[in-house]
Amino acid sequence: NAGVTQTPKFRVLKTGQSMTLLCAQDMNHEYMYWYRQDPGMGLRLIHYSVGEGTTAKGEVPDGYNVSRLKKQNFLLGLESAAPSQTSVYFCASTKDLPGQPQHFGDGTRLSIL
Amino acid sequence: SQQGEEDPQALSIQEGENATMNCSYKTSINNLQWYRQNSGRGLVHLILIRSNEREKHSGRLRVTLDTSKKSSSLLITASRAADTASYFCATSNYGGSQGNLIFGKGTKLSVKP
Numbered sequence: 553n554a555g556v557t558q559t560p561k562f563r564v565l566k567t568g569q570s571m572t573l574l575c576a577q578d579m580n581h582e583y584m585y586w587y588r589q590d591p592g593m594g595l596r597l598i599h600y601s602v603g604e605g606t607t608a609k610g611e612v613p614d615g616y617n618v619s620r621l622k623k624q625n626f627l628l629g630l631e632s633a634a635p636s637q638t639s640v641y642f643c644a645s646t647k648d649l650p651g652q653p654q655h656f657g658d659g660t661r662l663s664i665l
Numbered sequence: 666s667q668q669g670e671e672d673p674q675a676l677s678i679q680e681g682e683n684a685t686m687n688c689s690y691k692t693s694i695n696n697l698q699w700y701r702q703n704s705g706r707g708l709v710h711l712i713l714i715r716s717n718e719r720e721k722h723s724g725r726l727r728v729t730l731d732t733s734k735k736s737s738s739l740l741i742t743a744s745r746a747a748d749t750a751s752y753f754c755a756t757s758n759y760g761g762s763q764g765n766l767i768f769g770k771g772t773k774l775s776v777k778p
Binding site: 585 | 767
């Protein structure tokens with residue numbers, strides 16, 4: 553049982569480049585989340601989805617876009633990467649209610665030069 | 666916006682000792698959760714305590730919640746080297762944040778053999 557899988561695990565980008573981070577879960581969860589974790593800042597919510605075809609903004613959505621075309625996948629896109637987006641990105645999911653325990657992937661470490 | 670604030674930021678103890686971490690939060694909550702994060706990995710859910718509960722146990726973990734003081738504590742008894750990790754509290758408020766979890770900045774625990 554894989555749980556939540558994030559790809560890629562590491563990536564280095566140049567300023568202005570674009571990329572997509574993929575999150576896949578095999579637990580049939582309705583809710584999915586994207587967070588970023590920066591030193592001394594804890595986790596901050598970027599975007600989330602309450603079901604297939606839905607997305608919503610979190611605390612720090614600027615510079616990111618998301619899509620949830622399939623229930624099991626949640627994609628995070630950076631259209632024009634900036635050094636301020638250097639961070640570790642985590643995807644999480646939860647079954648069918650907000651505020652329930654979340655299952656996390658192991659993160660994508662992204663550096664923007 | 667950060668809701669939970671863990672204290673201390675870092676804690677170093679010897680194997681076999683107890684470790685206590687505290688979390689304070691600002692607004693009303695429906696539940697409070699604790700997570701562990703090993704170096705380079707995603708967060709793992711440890712325990713959830715509801716706003717109408719005062720204490721909860723899970724193995725060597727004991728969590729207390731004082732809603733009048735807006736604070737919670739996590740006690741790890743008889744600590745082991747394998748408990749070395751960062752610990753985060755997260756609060757859920759169905760009304761204020763649609764139930765999305767708001768994480769604190771974490772306590773880094775080091776258990777020395």
